[in-house]
Amino acid sequence: MNPMTIEERLALNKYDVDTQAHIRLKGEACQGCETRGCLYVCPAECFKLREDRVTFDYEGCLECGSCHIACHREAVEWAYPRGGFGVSLEYG
Amino acid sequence: MTDKFGAIVVGAGPAGCAAAYSLAKEGIEVLLVERGKFAGAKNMTGGVLYGPVLNSLVPDFAKEAPVERYISRHVIAFLSNKSSLSLDFNTSGTDEHNGFSVLRAKFDRWFAQKVEQAGGIVATGLRVDDLLWDRKRVVGIVAGGDEIAGDVVIAADGVNSLLAQKAGLGVKLSPDNINQGVKEVIKMPRVTIEERFNLAGDSGAAIHFLGFCTRGVHGGGFLYTNRESLSLGVVVPLQALVENKLKSLDLLEGFKAHPTVKELIKGGTTVEYSAHLVPAGGLQMMPRLYTDGLMVAGDAAALVLATGRAMEGINFAIASGMAAAETVKKAREKGDYSQQTLSLYEKLLAESFVLRDLRGFRRAPEFLKNQRLYDVYPDLVCSLAEKAFQVDGNPKKKMWQLVREEMKGKVSLWQLVRDGMSARKTI
Numbered sequence: 311m312n313p314m315t316i317e318e319r320l321a322l323n324k325y326d327v328d329t330q331a332h333i334r335l336k337g338e339a340c341q342g343c344e345t346r347g348c349l350y351v352c353p354a355e356c357f358k359l360r361e362d363r364v365t366f367d368y369e370g371c372l373e374c375g376s377c378h379i380a381c382h383r384e385a386v387e388w389a390y391p392r393g394g395f396g397v398s399l400e401y402g
Numbered sequence: 403m404t405d406k407f408g409a410i411v412v413g414a415g416p417a418g419c420a421a422a423y424s425l426a427k428e429g430i431e432v433l434l435v436e437r438g439k440f441a442g443a444k445n446m447t448g449g450v451l452y453g454p455v456l457n458s459l460v461p462d463f464a465k466e467a468p469v470e471r472y473i474s475r476h477v478i479a480f481l482s483n484k485s486s487l488s489l490d491f492n493t494s495g496t497d498e499h500n501g502f503s504v505l506r507a508k509f510d511r512w513f514a515q516k517v518e519q520a521g522g523i524v525a526t527g528l529r530v531d532d533l534l535w536d537r538k539r540v541v542g543i544v545a546g547g548d549e550i551a552g553d554v555v556i557a558a559d560g561v562n563s564l565l566a567q568k569a570g571l572g573v574k575l576s577p578d579n580i581n582q583g584v585k586e587v588i589k590m591p592r593v594t595i596e597e598r599f600n601l602a603g604d605s606g607a608a609i610h611f612l613g614f615c616t617r618g619v620h621g622g623g624f625l626y627t628n629r630e631s632l633s634l635g636v637v638v639p640l641q642a643l644v645e646n647k648l649k650s651l652d653l654l655e656g657f658k659a660h661p662t663v664k665e666l667i668k669g670g671t672t673v674e675y676s677a678h679l680v681p682a683g684g685l686q687m688m689p690r691l692y693t694d695g696l697m698v699a700g701d702a703a704a705l706v707l708a709t710g711r712a713m714e715g716i717n718f719a720i721a722s723g724m725a726a727a728e729t730v731k732k733a734r735e736k737g738d739y740s741q742q743t744l745s746l747y748e749k750l751l752a753e754s755f756v757l758r759d760l761r762g763f764r765r766a767p768e769f770l771k772n773q774r775l776y777d778v779y780p781d782l783v784c785s786l787a788e789k790a791f792q793v794d795g796n797p798k799k800k801m802w803q804l805v806r807e808e809m810k811g812k813v814s815l816w817q818l819v820r821d822g823m824s825a826r827k828t829i
Contacts, residue, residue, distance in 0.1 A: 353584045380577050394526075
């Protein structure tokens, strides 16, 4: 089986994307962090490094909670998506 | 809807469904709330469902529930970068209904339907945002902007339990006691699965991997056969990912490319990719289990047992849900839902395997942090096997001589003995 990119992987899943983000990054708390655990622990790779700043896209979120537990700066304002939104697994 | 429910259960996983089903069967007005579009939509497992507990709640459940295969073959495989050594236990004679592979989006949906059939109300697509308080007593929930009152709330809202946190029960989630699992469901024809894994009919295999699947860091890999698919994944503590700058996804791809695993999944098609957290700290991370008007069950209470042989969570979830329901029945008779009455919940868990196992294995999580289990030993047994099976025309060495040679520079005899002793005590 060939390796898959994260985009290909997420495209397999069914999502109902809410118009509002359920997770927010607190920019101030995030700045200057050198650990950047979020970049490694997010299994959907929603966190990206752009010009030395970490950005977050909520659309592909797998709702695991890794980011808020791994962030030692408490920069991740975390919640589940509103009821009925987000990922819906078919197999699980 | 009534003004007030006899019980509100939050989260339609195995803990919540077991609690709600037990209550509905007794004719108690129960509301089961689930944030997913349907029960199971947010849930996945990297484990096996063990039957006996659920069987006591739903007799012969395996005949009606969407279980995938009953596990007749348990394999533990040690991986080096190019080879593997397995312990392969195969049985056909014993209890066929001990363990099952399951796909939770299907299984949890079935379980929630059982709740409905028993007279419970299941509200899906509803996220609970807060608890409803009367002074220091929990008297309901806030969901979708509405306040919903109940005599008692059972929080079965999973590993990231908002409700246990809101109730101030001392939730201790940290990168070193939380494991991340990522998983692929790989479609494969039934007949291919049965031939490849040497299975007859509805029997199935559960394979646990140690070593190269996590590149030697703490954690492991798993493969379960379903009816017409495989569940394949890796589980690693968040701490290990951060410290080693590793991504689970890269581990998963490396695992899939391993010569042994590659052949097992060949020709399959990935149809789903999911991730979930596992509370792996055992007793040390368990929050308080109840307060006035509220009990916590399943992953929300960190009721997962790690023994090194396997991680067991679904069974603990179901047993805790049933114990919470039992407590509600008693509290109802007394008309009192104070913590004094709800303390029966912890007593019931202490009498059952739930807390007895967690207490008996309370030092296992610490033992399982030993790095040598993941980098030294899997490599060592693989290269030892390679030497033992190699015939190169030179005089052969005795087994113990090979062992000592392989250990050189990797692990001292003293360390090996000490690890063995500590394994004996903890797992």
